[in-house]
Amino acid sequence: MNTLPSRANLDHLKKQAKELLRLYRDGDATATSRFIDNLPAAAHQTPDDVNALGLRLHDAQSCIAREYGFASWAELRLYVESLAVQREQQDLIRHWLGLAYGGDVVGGYDAARPRVAAQLLRDHPGLPSADVSVACAAGQLDVITRAVSADPDWINRPDGPLNLPPLVAVTHSRLGQLPQFAERLRECARFLLQAGANPNQRIGNRYPPASLASPHESEPLSALYGAAGVNRDAVLTEMLLTAGANPNDDESLYHSLEEPTCTRLLLQHGARVGGTNALRRALDMPNPVALELLLAHGGDPNEPVAAGPTTTWGPPLLRAIAVRRSARHIAALLAAGADPQARTPGGVSAWRLAMQTGLREVADLLRAAGANDALSAEDEFVAACARADASEARRIQAQRPDLPRSLPADQLRLLPDTAAWGSGDAIKVMVELGWPIAARGGDWDATALNHAVLRGDVELTAFLLTHGASWRETHGFGSDVLGTLSWASINEPAGVEHGDWIGCARALVAHGLPDIERDPADAERMLIDGRSMRFSEEVARALLRTGRMDLEAD
Structure with a gap:
């Protein structure tokens, strides 16, 4: 793996990519070999096969990025841009936090980039010691311990450039999605809870048109939501629930569904299904386990239609068919009591909709459940x-x-x-x-x-x-x-x-x-x-x- 120079320059890297592409197009064997070694699309192919791919500039940029140890050109670019602000420590800290958290925390549209944040930490290992906000996001327990010792009230007070309570800062850090940080962040959360942190710490949503300065307080984002709905960490979720976190925070259950282990924990600790739109959200999941869990814990298979974009088709059974869910999804709804005679607001029956969407196996299930209709x-x-x-x-x-x-x-x-x-x-x-x-x-x-x-x-x-x-x-x-x-x-x-x-x-x-x-x-x-x-x-x-x-x- 190549090593970036300490003063890496994006323009120079762009020129490297263009030169690599020029050599490849000229038939240079070394250039072709570099693509085979670093570009997934060219891996395990012969040089002739790679030459026939007609690779473009974005492929060359991806190759350059991977030669420097980055997963994509976008990550390399973000990293180089981060290096450009390192002379000003506070700017660097704020820039780093913007990589570690999503737009609902930082008040912007950009997605978090935890891998870039981790790379920046490797080059600046002293950054967590410079600001306890970074320590919370990076899982630096010794810095957090010193902060609590110096100011016991800090543990429940919003603080730092993002005005975050410490437990929220820990559970919402997207570095928790990286294996090397997950356990460190759990240890920090465990320490904060044992030291008296309120397990129901929360902030208002800052995603635009809200902002860091003017958050939507009517859309609270809890520490539990960070664990169960953002990072979907079952260990952290159980830790917070055991400490008394309220599972009915209007966000956690809905956003946990991609990780059914977190969903199960929330339900076991009393999360309600009704009124959360979680049942309809579960119909977006190809895996039926989340839907089955919600139905087993009181989810209504004939849930009345409420406002919102997922309600076009009426009852959950109709939406499940409309979005081409599996026969197992449909069987779970029918077993829980979904009406096989349900119709869309336009009068189309569940059986007709299944046929119109090409789901013959689902149509057979509906027939067996008593649906009786014909096709025009x-x-x-x-x-x-x-x-x-x-x-x-x-x-x-x-x-x-x-x-x-x-x-x-x-x-x-x-x-x-x-x-x-x-x-x-x-x-x-x-x-x-x-x-x-x-x-x-x-x-x-x-x-x-x-x-x-x-x-x-x-x-x-x-x-x-x-x-x-x-x-x-x-x-x-x-x-x-x-x-x-x-x-x-x-x-x-x-x-x-x-x-x-x-x-x-x-x-x-x-x-x-x-x-x-x-x-x-x-x-x-x-x-x-x-x-x-x-x-x-x-x-x-x-x-x-x-x-x-x-x-x-x-």
Whole structure:
């Protein structure tokens, strides 16, 4: 592994990446070997195979980053930027805390970067001793012990650049997601609780439009939420619950569902299911265990519809079918008493919806539970499209040439719903059969193109654009596809694997975005179509190139 110079320069690193790409394109064997050794996409391939990949600048940047021991160019860039502020200790501390905590704690849009924070700590081992706020986030017990000895009241007082009570500072630190820090943070939490810290310490949510200076006190974020809902640490969660933390804090149960062990602990300590929207959130999980736990602890399988984006389909059974959950999810709901005759607000039965979404096994379960319905020709057409059965869909269309144009809105939304939760093959069948490409659906009332960009699905993005989709298509949050790209590239949505927002940006540029330039009032933002917008730096560079070769200057 190469060692970064003490005064690493991002411009110099960019030039290294461009030179590596030039050598690779010139057929240099050493350059090709470097890609094989460091780039996952080239690993275990022959030089000829790697040369045929047509690697781009972002691949060269990723290779350079990995040669220096970083997982991505973004992490290398963040680390180099962090080095640039090290001469001013307080600036460094504030910058470091911004890497260790999420936007709901620091008051910004950026996601936490715990690996970068850990690397910075390795280069600045004295940083926790310089500020007890860093010590809390890094699990530096000796510094915390001295702080309590010097000022016993500090243990329950908001403090530091982020105005955090110590226990909240410990449990919300995203370094807890790194194995080398998890136990250290648990030890700090254990010490604070034994020394008298209130297990129900909390802060107001600072995520914009709130801020560090003006948090949303009506949206409290507890220490328990940090343990169970942010870091999903079962040991830390049990520690807090045993110490008396209130499991009904309106956040912990809902956000714990990705780690059922934490969910189980909360339920065992009295967390209520009703009124938390956790049951509907569990339907977003491919693993049915969280849903089964909630149902076993009083979750209502016929929970009435409340306000919010997840309630479009009505009862939980209908939503489970709409988002293509497994037969085991459906069986759990039915076993708990879900009504197999339930209908959407538009009158579509659970059985018809299962057929329309291509879930034959689920439809069979509903039949066995007493569902009794039949499919119209329109339903048969929609069902064939949903299971990507192009020949059957074309057969029906030949008899009904008005399809799909004559379908009602609740069936036309199958296209964006499928982009959100289903199969790219089904989308291609629908589009090629004339489906309205700007139909809106999914939880956030968005078009298929918006859903594809959110997921970083380059192939689907390019396909939709080629077939007439437009970046101007809006969604339920009042923005358009560029707004979706902005949010996704900065936040990298949870649950999205291998999202390629750089590729999506290139696809959008190739299909006719307006001129793009840096915002002269803010170098971190872009001016597009009269709007000032922010993207991840990598996506911003891809947008700025506007079709230029990768080797040209940014």
